[in-house]
Amino acid sequence: MRFWRNLSCVLLLLLCSALSYEYWLCYRAQTPVNGKTRLPGLQRPVEVIRDAIGVAHIFAQNFDDAIFAQGYVTAQDRLWQMDLLRRSGYGELSEVFGARALEMDKEQRLLGFKRVVMRQERNLSPEDLHCLQCYADGVNAFLQLHRDRLPIEFHILRYQPSAWLPRDTLVLNLWIGKLLSTSWDIDLMRELIYKKLPRQLAEQLLVEFSPNDVLVVGSDSSERPMSRLGxxxxxxxxxxxxxxxxxxxxxxxxxxxxxxxxxxxxxxxxxFSPLVVPPQGGMENGLVDSLEITELRRLLAPYTPGEQKESMGSNNWVVAGWRTAGGMPILANDPHLARGAPSLWHMAHLNVPGILNVIGVAIPGVPGIILGHNENIAWGATNLAPDVQDLYIEKIHPQDQNRYRLNDSWQEMEQHQEIISIKGQKPEVLRIRSTRHGPVFRELEGRVLALRWSLLEESISLPIASNLNTAGNWQEFRLAMEKYSGPVQNFVYADRRGNIGFLNAGKIPVRARGDGSVPVPGQTDDYEWTGYIPFDELPRSFNPASGLIVTANNRIAGKSYPHFLTHQWASPHRAHRIQHVLETKSRLKVADMLQIQGDVYSSANEMISRILLEALGRRREVPSRDARTVAIEEIQRQLENWDSLARTDSVGTTICEEFRQTFLEEILKDQLGEDWKAYQWFNKSTLVENLLQTRNPEFLPKKYSSYDSFILACLQETSQRLKDRYKTAEPKQWLWGDYLPVEFRHPLGQFWPLTKLFNTGPVPQPGTPLTVKQTSSRVGVSMRMVIDFADLDQSVNNITLGESGLVFSRHYRDQFDDWLKVQSYPMLFTRAKIEQQRRSTLLLVP
Structure with a gap:
């Protein structure tokens, strides 16, 4: 007995020692934010003031030192995250995570991001390369000085980070572009649907237009059909x-x-030359080489319907001074991105007297400010998500798999090998082939699919437009955005002179034939890109008479706009709600904008609730065994007493959201059979709403005699699903906050006992994928910013968790509670306000 007691004590002591050592490593990783630090590479002293939430206000005497210092303080806060992001871009995660990351690495190697950025690095202007090098020098200065005090993740995974290079910033832009512009899987899905259904039914499933669309440019009044725009x-x-x-x-x-x-x-x-968009999908491809249904099924097999296809998005808007209390424009922006820990955004302020004074957010690893304001202008962004990826079907020589057909000859593919290092295993060798269109993405029998993507063809691809941070007016803003080379965005603008504006920036291809929405033959030049939409012909608006501009990934261009952008727009519910609230309020303030950003009124579910109550009111006329169950009676009472707000204690939201999914699944199963899971569409909510209101008989499943009986059957299935999900038959227990709890997961947080240490949540959250405060299990608001030119010090900004990626830092998750409550923090801009909130001062000296 004494032996076991002693052994237990020894084991407990060893455990305590190990935990104490890990605690010490975590604590030691917090490098000084006070005092003086000497950094070779600086030209003049730089003062870094941290405020109450840890934001670094960098006061430098020249531009190079400001960027150098930004690199240093970003590494101080987020070094491991920076390394993780660049490894994600290069396809080098397996080296530290092992085989579990191999498939992700293979896809990145197929895309060839490393080869692309090495080419782009050579094409950088001397000024841009110098800026990236200054930032890299700052990161590496931190790494050299504190290599013995690295974040705990490096110790857990047992590796050391390499030096930061200018090309590492470039690969982050490609990584972001992949998150925001991947659409090749949608092309395959569209082709499958067009092959299975009559064109008229397919187009209703792939709905583009809604009566609630909020257009920024153009109109729908033109009588020209969408397929032939002049x-x-x-x-x-x-x-x-x-x-x-x-x-x-x-x-x-x-x-x-x-x-x-x-x-x-x-x-x-x-x-403009009239734009001719030929028939899409299988109708056109039936005359030429196209994919068979069995091939499409195999290609789509790894992909199942996911909420991100509808819920990934963002909001931004800007209002003119005559609508605000302060008489000057107010700009608001809240990007919606995949959740994770640490926060994706890093808040910063760069000040160089007479040259630069800009504040906002950046992505760790990127110099400058991506979204924010300077002394003269402000800007925010949402994703346009145009169609910038095309799949080409390439015919392969029957005797030589490395040759493909091009017009009347056979061409050699470009080939190279990629060696993927895998922790704990032998490296894997990956053979990469490319045609003139791009990398061979998928293999077929006698054919391959090659991916053409605008970002892979960019000679330079920077995540921030050159000169954007120093632009002083609309003209300079436009000139800066003309050089922008990242994923295409909806940029809203405001300035101190009272102007507001909007423009799209980025490269959108123009095609000789077709619109790229389905795979096309690659053996001729018929479907080649002939160039890109000229910058001056991209959608743009300046000082509209309405005094407001709103975008939320919705359709922003009317049918009169002469260029093809995309077929897949997000549901208009968020944009329509924002527009409505802005139009009905006067003397708008920063607090009003925050209130809108936190708005959880669900117009989509209000309509569904009304339809359900109408069907329930007629249920005695509908033959249904289950129409009068106790649960259905309680559901009716819950809907009758619901205010259409998606609060955490709402039951009506839970019922409507589950019903929407049930109803859609039944429609898809009836129309697509075994392929129903392949359907993924941003605007699928409009499909559901159209069918519930128009009751198109072509979509009514054959086993139902009427839409009322179909709706009641779906409601009964909804009840059963919620009973199983919540483990109770009492509808009043089906609280919405428990349906999609919010959780921010760290890459190492999946391993016990690191879960509680690194992760934040889960906790109940309000909102739905279609409310202004967009919410889902994996995607949501990543940052909220409101900028008021009446008093820039009253502008506010809030990220999800905190400034620091160091788990024991007080700034690791100190913003989370306020983010959850839609509260925020001042964007301290003037020196006087910064001094009032000063919490630490670090002097960086040469």
Whole structure:
């Protein structure tokens, strides 16, 4: 007995010692934020003031030192996250995580991000390369000085980070672009649906338009069909807020004499060549080489319907001064991205007297400010998600798998090998082949699929536009955005002169034939890209008469817009709600914008609730065994007393959300059979709403005699699903906050006992995928920012968790509670306000 007692004591002592050592490592990783630190590479001293939430306000005497210091403090806060992001881009996760990351690495190696950024690095201008090098020097200065005090993740995974290189910043842009613009799987899904269904039914499943669409440019009044868009008249509406400036064809723009975005023809129309979009999907491909249903099923097999296809998104808007309490524009932005720990965004402030004074957020590893404001302008972004990826079906030589057909000859593929290091295993060798269109992405019998993607063809691909941070007016903003080379975004703009604006920036291809929405033959030049939409012909608006601009991944261009952007838009519910609230309120303030960002009114579910109550009211007329169960009676009472707000204690939200999914699944199973799981569409909510309201008989499953009986059967199934999910038959216990609890998971948080240490949550959260405060299990608000030009110090910003990625830092998750409550923190801009909130000062000296 004494032996076992002693052994237990020894084991307990060893455990305590191990935990104490790990605690010491975590604590030691917090490098000094006070005092003086000497850094070779600096030219002049730099002062870094940290405020109450740990934001670094960097005061430098020249631009190079400011960027150097930003690299240093970002590494101080997020070094392991920076290394994780670049490994994700390069496809080097298996080296530290082992075989569990191998498939992710293989896809990254197929895309060839490392080869792309090495080419792009050579194409950088001397100024851009110098900026990236200054940032890298700052990161490496931290690494060299504190290599013995690395974040705990390096110790757990037992590896050391390599030096940061300029190309590492470039690969982050490609990684972000992949998150925001991947659409090749949607192309395969569209082709499958067009092959299985008559075109008329397929187009209703792949719905593009809604009566609630909030357009920023153009209109839907044109009688030209969407498949054959021509040019459209130049507007001539006088803008009373610009002293006689006229409306451009894309919205109200600068004076035509100063910077005409279009050149009118003598007939009073834009000098665009008419855009001809041929029939899409299998209708056209039936005449040429296309994929068989069995091939499509195999290609889509790894992909199941996911909420991210509907819930990934963002909100931004800007209002003119005549709508605000302060008489100056207010701009708001809240990007919605996949959740994780640490936060994706890092807050920073860079100040160089007379040269640079900019504050906002950046992605760790990227110099400058991606979203924010300087002394003169502010900007925010949402994802446009245009179609910038095409799949080409390449014919392979029957005797040589490395040759493919091109017109009347056979061409050699480009080939190289990638060696993937795997922790604990032998390296894996991956053979990569590429055609003229891009990497061979998938193998077929006698054919391959090659992926063409605009970001892979960029000569330079920076995540932030050169000169954006120092732009002082609309013209300089436009010039900066013309050089932007990241994923295509909806940028909103405001400035201290009272102007507001909107523009798209990034590369969107123009095709010789087709629109890239389904795989196309690659052996001829028929479907080649002929260029990109010129920057001055991308959607744009400046000082619209309405005094407000709203985007939320919704359809922003009307049918009169002459270029193809995409078929897949997000549901208009968020944009429509934001627009409605802004139009109905006056004397808007920062607090009003925060309230809108936290809005959980669900117009989509309000409609579903009404339809359900109508069907329940007629249930005695509907033959159904289950129409009068106790649970259904209680569901009816819950819906009758529901206010359409998706709060955590809401039962009505739970019922409507589950019903929507049940109803959609039954429709898809009836139409697509075994392939129903392949369906994924951003705007699937509009499909559900259209069918519930129009009751199209072509979509009514054959086993039901009416839509009422179908709706009641789906409601009964909803009841059973919720009973199983919540482990109770009492509907009043089906609280929405328990349906999609929010949790921020660290890559190491899946392993006990690290879960509680690294992860945050789960906790109940309000909102749905279609409310302004967008919510899902994996995606949600990543940052909230509101900028008021009446007093820039009253602007606010809040990220999800905190500034630091060091788990024992007080700033690791100190913002989480306020993020959950939709509360925020001042974006301290003037020196006086910063001094009031000063918590530490680090002097960096040469």
């Amino acid at each position: 040019a459209f008249p130049v507007g001539s509406l006088e803008n009373p807020f610009l002293g006689g400036e006229k409306a451009s064809a894309f919205g109200v723009g600068p004076p035509v004499r100063d910077n005409p975005p279009l050149h009118p023809s003598s007939g009073g129309e834009c000098a």
